[in-house]
Amino acid sequence: MKIVYTDVLVIGGGLAGLRAAIAAKRRGHDVNILSLVPSKRSHSVAAQGGMQASLANSIKGEGDNEDIHFEDTVRGSDWGADQEVVRMFVNTSPKAVRELAAWGVPWNRVHKGEREVFIGGKSAMLTESDSAHGLITARDFGGTRKWRTSFVSDGTGHSMLYTVSDQVIANSIPVTERVEAMSLIHDGQRCFGAVVRNLISGELTAWVAKVTCMATGGFGRIYRVSTNAMINQGIGAAIALETGVAALGNMEAIQFHPTAIFPAGILVTEGCRGDGGLLLDKKQHRFMPDYEPEKKELASRDVVARRMEQHIKSGSGVQTRYGEHLWLDITMLGREHIDKNLREVREICQYFLGIDPVTELIPVRPAQHYSMGGIRTRPSGESAALKGLFACGEAACWDMHGFNRLGGNSVAETVVAGMIIGEYMADFCDSVDSDIDISTSQVSDFIKREQHSIDSLLSSRGTERAPDILREMQTLMTDKVGIFRSREHLQEAVEQLQALHARSSNIGLSGYSAAVNPELVSAYRVRRMLKLALCVAYGALQRTESRGAHYREDFPERNDRDWLKRTLATWPESGQTLPTLAYEELNVTAMELPPGWRGYGAKDYIEHPDSADRQAEIEQLKQSMAGADRYAIQAALMQYEELLPPLYRGRNERLGDKTE
Amino acid sequence: MNRQADNRQLQINILRYNPQDPDSLPRMQLYEIEEADNMTLFMVLTEIREQQDPSLQFDFVCRAGICGSCGMLINGRPGLACRTLTKNMGEKVTLAPLPTFELIADLSVNTGMWMRAMSEHLETWLHNNEELDVDKLEQRMEPELAEQIYELDRCIECGCCVAACGTLQMNDKFIGAVGLNKVARFRLDPRDQRDDADYFELVGDDNGIFGCMSLLGCNDLCPKDLPLQTQIAFLRRKMMLMGLKGSRKHSSN
Numbered sequence: 066m067k068i069v070y071t072d073v074l075v076i077g078g079g080l081a082g083l084r085a086a087i088a089a090k091r092r093g094h095d096v097n098i099l100s101l102v103p104s105k106r107s108h109s110v111a112a113q114g115g116m117q118a119s120l121a122n123s124i125k126g127e128g129d130n131e132d133i134h135f136e137d138t139v140r141g142s143d144w145g146a147d148q149e150v151v152r153m154f155v156n157t158s159p160k161a162v163r164e165l166a167a168w169g170v171p172w173n174r175v176h177k178g179e180r181e182v183f184i185g186g187k188s189a190m191l192t193e194s195d196s197a198h199g200l201i202t203a204r205d206f207g208g209t210r211k212w213r214t215s216f217v218s219d220g221t222g223h224s225m226l227y228t229v230s231d232q233v234i235a236n237s238i239p240v241t242e243r244v245e246a247m248s249l250i251h252d253g254q255r256c257f258g259a260v261v262r263n264l265i266s267g268e269l270t271a272w273v274a275k276v277t278c279m280a281t282g283g284f285g286r287i288y289r290v291s292t293n294a295m296i297n298q299g300i301g302a303a304i305a306l307e308t309g310v311a312a313l314g315n316m317e318a319i320q321f322h323p324t325a326i327f328p329a330g331i332l333v334t335e336g337c338r339g340d341g342g343l344l345l346d347k348k349q350h351r352f353m354p355d356y357e358p359e360k361k362e363l364a365s366r367d368v369v370a371r372r373m374e375q376h377i378k379s380g381s382g383v384q385t386r387y388g389e390h391l392w393l394d395i396t397m398l399g400r401e402h403i404d405k406n407l408r409e410v411r412e413i414c415q416y417f418l419g420i421d422p423v424t425e426l427i428p429v430r431p432a433q434h435y436s437m438g439g440i441r442t443r444p445s446g447e448s449a450a451l452k453g454l455f456a457c458g459e460a461a462c463w464d465m466h467g468f469n470r471l472g473g474n475s476v477a478e479t480v481v482a483g484m485i486i487g488e489y490m491a492d493f494c495d496s497v498d499s500d501i502d503i504s505t506s507q508v509s510d511f512i513k514r515e516q517h518s519i520d521s522l523l524s525s526r527g528t529e530r531a532p533d534i535l536r537e538m539q540t541l542m543t544d545k546v547g548i549f550r551s552r553e554h555l556q557e558a559v560e561q562l563q564a565l566h567a568r569s570s571n572i573g574l575s576g577y578s579a580a581v582n583p584e585l586v587s588a589y590r591v592r593r594m595l596k597l598a599l600c601v602a603y604g605a606l607q608r609t610e611s612r613g614a615h616y617r618e619d620f621p622e623r624n625d626r627d628w629l630k631r632t633l634a635t636w637p638e639s640g641q642t643l644p645t646l647a648y649e650e651l652n653v654t655a656m657e658l659p660p661g662w663r664g665y666g667a668k669d670y671i672e673h674p675d676s677a678d679r680q681a682e683i684e685q686l687k688q689s690m691a692g693a694d695r696y697a698i699q700a701a702l703m704q705y706e707e708l709l710p711p712l713y714r715g716r717n718e719r720l721g722d723k724t725e
Numbered sequence: 726m727n728r729q730a731d732n733r734q735l736q737i738n739i740l741r742y743n744p745q746d747p748d749s750l751p752r753m754q755l756y757e758i759e760e761a762d763n764m765t766l767f768m769v770l771t772e773i774r775e776q777q778d779p780s781l782q783f784d785f786v787c788r789a790g791i792c793g794s795c796g797m798l799i800n801g802r803p804g805l806a807c808r809t810l811t812k813n814m815g816e817k818v819t820l821a822p823l824p825t826f827e828l829i830a831d832l833s834v835n836t837g838m839w840m841r842a843m844s845e846h847l848e849t850w851l852h853n854n855e856e857l858d859v860d861k862l863e864q865r866m867e868p869e870l871a872e873q874i875y876e877l878d879r880c881i882e883c884g885c886c887v888a889a890c891g892t893l894q895m896n897d898k899f900i901g902a903v904g905l906n907k908v909a910r911f912r913l914d915p916r917d918q919r920d921d922a923d924y925f926e927l928v929g930d931d932n933g934i935f936g937c938m939s940l941l942g943c944n945d946l947c948p949k950d951l952p953l954q955t956q957i958a959f960l961r962r963k964m965m966l967m968g969l970k971g972s973r974k975h976s977s978n
Binding site: 102103104105106107108110111120159160161162163164166167168169171172173174175176198199200201202217218220223224227228231232234235240242243265266267294295296329331332405409412413416417418419532574575576578580581582583584713715716717718719720 | 743745746763765774775779780781782784785786787788789790791792793794808810829830833835836837838840841844845848849850851853855857859860861862863864865866867868871872874875878879881882911914916917
């Protein structure tokens with residue numbers, strides 16, 4: 066039995082995990098990162114369009130600040146987000162961009178003078194100020210009132226991941242690649258690390274740590290059509306669920322990205338629309354203004370994806386043998402712009418579709434893209450159920466996205482959460498609370514249990530095959546737990562997923578070797594993915610309202626009166642066939658921005674009884690503070706500053722509003 | 726995938742070997758598979774594993790040509806399997822793992838370990854010891870320079886240039902085009918405080934810039950079309966000038 070000890074065990078080598086690891090290491094702790102793949106291959110690399118931070122350097126970002134980023138994010142979330150966490154995020158995001166700039170990310174910069182841009186498909190001239198020349202620029206993204214998305218061409222995630230990954234190397238933090246966490250070591254109250262499987266040798270090792278940080282990303286691969294990487298199977302969230310005590314929050318909140326190329330499902334960035342691209346139907350009619358006169362193509366993703374599917378249902382999709390799609394038109398942007406700012410998009414179109422987007426339309430249709438839900442944590446990133454267990458990034462439900470995440474806020478969350486939660490992890494390690502008192506024999510029991518489970522799979526000659534079950538689950542999820550949901554379909558999905566879950570205990574393998582055995586890997590993963598799928602489908606069935614990306618055809622209104630709450634899914638008994646659901650109320654009376662109309666999408670909703678009172682209270686307070694600066698007003702509305710590590714409480718300097 | 730009566734039958738010949746298994750011997754194994762529309766080698770290999778041979782080992786992560794996981798020899802040439810369309814190839818396709826890297830099994834090689842060692846050796850991170858105040862305005866940079874840096878920053882460490890390198894076949898300590906390009910990238914970045922004397926210490930020898938024989942397989946086969954030829958030539962010139970001046974270490978000898 067091999068046991069390795071470390072202070073901080075980070076599971077997941079994407080941006081969130083890497084950044085959290087750097088924070089803990091800089092505070093003097095011993096840190097180890099485990100990753101399924103080399104860290105530079107993580108899914109963070111796929112973030113194309115950019116990262117939201119209210120730098121306000123570009124002329125179209127003028128006047129932007131944390132307050133506006135906060136409001137956009139909360140409206141985007143359809144009021145599902147934790148507003149304190151959103152505040153922590155928007156104050157730290159500009160710092161993250163600046164830190165990354167100092168570490169080497171070649172952010173695109175403001176060029177003084179005139180430049181041609183496209184807004185809503187029409188050419189316009191912008192004049193950038195001399196004083197902003199050379200500062201970090203921004204592009205437009207959906208659901209935002211300012212151009213706020215910092216970018217590196219359309220390889221933002223790539224540049225960020227490589228830069229942070231190289232910082233990990235500079236800080237001499239070991240990354241153990243090609244390993245998979247199989248279970249968390251815990252006693253129901255305290256997490257002590259994880260049992261980890263080497264995907265090459267098949268060997269199991271126990272990693273015992275004061276802090277275990279899950280940064281394992283999303284679970285898009287429970288869907289058939291997804292922009293996600295093949296490794297986004299949600300195993301990290303699933304093994305947290307399998308502790309029986311850690312909760313997964315808002316698993317039914319699944320984002321569908323409007324522009325995945327059809328039919329392969331590969332992402333082309335929201336930057337295409339942000340830079341002026343349009344959505345067209347089979348008659349090459351620009352249909353989004355018909356549905357969304359305010360924000361058109363640049364409403365939030367949930368709204369645009371829904372309108373696209375609605376438009377296809379109305380018979381306006383382009384028919385092909387694989388089904389229907391719509392068009393994304395970026396031809397007006399011209400060769401020079403596309404080669405400079407949308408070059409990955411151009412490569413993807415050329416290699417996977419055989420078309421040139423400089424002159425041709427791109428076939429697109431919404432596809433699963435992001436998991437707003439995940440391991441539920443406090444603002445510090447720690448699980449409320451298991452001491453010493455932290456989570457950050459897409460794996461977590463921190464919860465700054467609520468029921469819909471804005472484009473550019475996920476890659477931003479990875480580094481911001483890494484910065485903040487990394488500090489909290491280091492604080493925890495510094496405290497006496499972090500002392501560990503688990504014996505090696507108890508650790509050995511966890512390894513033995515995992516070994517037994519693998520051995521029985523390897524010797525099983527059951528009649529089910531993992532790829533069949535996986536395919537059926539993915540098809541079910543895409544067909545019945547997709548953009549449009551209803552009781553009938555969700556009920557069917559839950560029943561069929563339960564049947565698949567039962568069948569998955571009868572999976573048989575053809576080989577006996579534990580070393581490099583992809584068949585074994587898919588067999589144990591599919592069982593865990595089914596549990597996540599059940600959390601999603603069952604949570605969606607119970608939530609009888611529409612909020613953000615969760616849309617119920619039979620309950621089309623947002624219902625703040627009954628559903629302004631977060632779903633918490635647990636799996637207390639391993640024999641359960643459904644998760645146990647509980648709900649966490651959101652407190653309207655403490656909100657800085659009480660629920661209202663988002664500024665796009667449906668205008669009708671069922672009001673929360675406290676909303677009007679809170680709104681009146683806020684207006685009165687603002688009146689009584691007329692003339693006070695925005696920081697004072699914000700602090701009076703909702704205290705959050707003490708939730709931030711002192712390191713990140715500073716005010717962000719901008720051109721024109723110098724802070725001293 | 727839609728099937729047509731007149732679809733081609735592809736013959737996929739794969740070099741199989743699992744060093745983890747003492748009974749495994751290197752061998753070619755042939756799989757037949759019906760072609761589908763817009764079929765990529767990602768789809769081919771996934772279907773073979775699901776339908777015909779669950780033991781076949783390969784690596785795909787993004788399947789969109791951006792993560793660099795699926796470099797392999799495709800009919801003898803290094804390339805990214807995920808974005809290789811079968812319609813651009815004949816009916817017979819031969820696949821083998823990238824050479825030079827440690828073999829994990831079948832088409833899977835350990836590029837991660839190689840790249841980490843390269844990064845540690847060349848210190849491929851920005852060297853700057855100025856105190857950073859993240860609350861303050863960022864340092865300015867000319868927009869064109871930022872774009873030029875990104876041009877070199879686009880490397881995905883797929884290993885195709887390493888596998889395509891003639892020099893590396895003879896000298897396994899050679900840092901390859903991937904390493905030279907990274908040096909060129911940080912050399913171009915004014916935020917990095919290293920100077921040519923520092924870079925000369927890293928690459929001013931036969932394992933670095935002077936080892937390159939200019940066969941330029943790297944430049945021909947880079948999936949991201951990085952300007953490796955011009956960068957290597959430029960770096961060689963700068964390092965030669967530095968060598969003539971004498972690097973810090975050498976001049977003190």
